[in-house]
Amino acid sequence: xxxxxPENYDPSAFAxxxxxxxxxxxxxxxxxxxxxxxxxKHPPFAGMWAxxxxxxxxxxxxxxxxxxxxxxxxxxRDVYMEQLYTFGQPDRDPRTRVITVTYFALVPHDAIHxxxxxxxxxxxxxxxxxxxxxxxxxxxxxxYALTRLRYKLEYTAVGFELLPDEFTLSELQKAYEIILxxxxxxxxxxxxxxSADILEETGHMKKLGxxxxxxxxxxxQNAIAEVKTRRLxx
Amino acid sequence: xxxxxPENYDPSAFAxxxxxxxxxxxxxxxxxxxxxxxxxKHPPFAGMWAxxxxxxxxxxxxxxxxxxxxxxxxxxRDVYMEQLYTFGQPDRDPRTRVITVTYFALVPHDAIHxxxxxxxxxxxxxxxxxxxxxxxxxxxxxxYALTRLRYKLEYTAVGFELLPDEFTLSELQKAYEIILxxxxxxxxxxxxxxSADILEETGHMKKLGxxxxxxxxxxxQNAIAEVKTRRLxx
DNA sequence: ACAAAAGTGTTGAGAGTACACCCATGC
DNA sequence: GCATGGGTGTACTCTCAACACTTTTGT
Numbered sequence: 001x002x003x004x005x006p007e008n009y010d011p012s013a014f015a016x017x018x019x020x021x022x023x024x025x026x027x028x029x030x031x032x033x034x035x036x037x038x039x040x041k042h043p044p045f046a047g048m049w050a051x052x053x054x055x056x057x058x059x060x061x062x063x064x065x066x067x068x069x070x071x072x073x074x075x076x077r078d079v080y081m082e083q084l085y086t087f088g089q090p091d092r093d094p095r096t097r098v099i100t101v102t103y104f105a106l107v108p109h110d111a112i113h114x115x116x117x118x119x120x121x122x123x124x125x126x127x128x129x130x131x132x133x134x135x136x137x138x139x140x141x142x143x144y145a146l147t148r149l150r151y152k153l154e155y156t157a158v159g160f161e162l163l164p165d166e167f168t169l170s171e172l173q174k175a176y177e178i179i180l181x182x183x184x185x186x187x188x189x190x191x192x193x194x195s196a197d198i199l200e201e202t203g204h205m206k207k208l209g210x211x212x213x214x215x216x217x218x219x220x221q222n223a224i225a226e227v228k229t230r231r232l233x234x
Numbered sequence: 235x236x237x238x239x240p241e242n243y244d245p246s247a248f249a250x251x252x253x254x255x256x257x258x259x260x261x262x263x264x265x266x267x268x269x270x271x272x273x274x275k276h277p278p279f280a281g282m283w284a285x286x287x288x289x290x291x292x293x294x295x296x297x298x299x300x301x302x303x304x305x306x307x308x309x310x311r312d313v314y315m316e317q318l319y320t321f322g323q324p325d326r327d328p329r330t331r332v333i334t335v336t337y338f339a340l341v342p343h344d345a346i347h348x349x350x351x352x353x354x355x356x357x358x359x360x361x362x363x364x365x366x367x368x369x370x371x372x373x374x375x376x377x378y379a380l381t382r383l384r385y386k387l388e389y390t391a392v393g394f395e396l397l398p399d400e401f402t403l404s405e406l407q408k409a410y411e412i413i414l415x416x417x418x419x420x421x422x423x424x425x426x427x428x429s430a431d432i433l434e435e436t437g438h439m440k441k442l443g444x445x446x447x448x449x450x451x452x453x454x455q456n457a458i459a460e461v462k463t464r465r466l467x468x
Numbered sequence: 469a470c471a472a473a474a475g476t477g478t479t480g481a482g483a484g485t486a487c488a489c490c491c492a493t494g495c
Numbered sequence: 496g497c498a499t500g501g502g503t504g505t506a507c508t509c510t511c512a513a514c515a516c517t518t519t520t521g522t
Binding site for chain 1: 484485486487488491492493494495
């Protein structure tokens, strides 16, 4: 395709890097935004925590590979997943050239049935605000994922992907406060989210034992909620 | 790294796809937003137009590969470039598995010294509003690039990367109108862009022969201009 | 003097922000 | 009856959008 590499060159004859997918798995656990990490058992970086991932099989799409990795770690399928960025510094894996296509996934915590036994590797949920040292360039990947998640939350409704099907407005507000890491005004939050017309009442109430029972809402799956961005220029 | 592929497996022993970079090169030419395409001379898709690209060399970073492809086609370096998305459907190249990491570049047209002779391939600038049929999945890539460019223009100042160093406010407005494909109000445009404090007068005037001479401005390179997005929720 | 493009302000509407009290329930 | 969390309205500010005429130059 270029003057240096003839376009009729058989691409399969070229020196090829390895390609992996890594999946940053976010969930809300105990009033905190957490990510799932895996403890490496072998060099390089043995004993260090890493983002789950693995090689892309030669006949599977990138999305399929990412979904497979997610399912292997969490036994969850069909959750929100989005491609993040592709990292390919030549020295990012000391063994050989590895290019990694990264994804992030949003998993409602009640959907996870996590069997620590069925994977040889030790796994754990870590607060994004208190991370251990990570293998490879995984800290950079995770920082990027968090930036993107925050950003996306501000102009789309992906926040719902982290919640159970039915939730109270207070729970929803709490989720936004955790992720954005700032307090929100209750009245303004409710007015704005209800006027966006993306929620419907389920008719059920949630009784916590303490205080007045709260209405339960669900997200209208067909709702399209993208705010128009504030333009820098008119 | 998973239970299916042991993490101590030598990654270089794995079946590996080929990896390319493709670069969507945008420029403003003759009051139109155009992209640079290359006519393929060999199968597959011989005779069809394609986005410039090529294989990632085993020792170079993805960014270096993209910058190299850009320079080979345009003789331009050091322009705005940004990773777009990674496309990896197993059947996107009929020859073998090829994963492509795509970038887009913004090139001011006066910076391009385009020697059609020094590359065997025929190249051409095409309006993004009137594209020929493209090879592989390149139409999808291009549509994605255009969406991202428009989007990015609305909340950052990357539009300046398509303009010469010095420009008039009318030229700047014209550039925005071309890319956004909608007319803008002159007074509102000027008020908003001047109040953003990212331009400085050069002191020079542009005389077109017709009409009143216009002040020339330049972009303040140190200016950080990212607008905060309008939030979906408070 | 006229053609052509540059330059310049005001007003009305809608959205964002700040803020404090009453309500329903369990114990 | 009191502790706990749920639920509600209003006023001010700021940004956005619409809109038309004067100024400077070349011919």
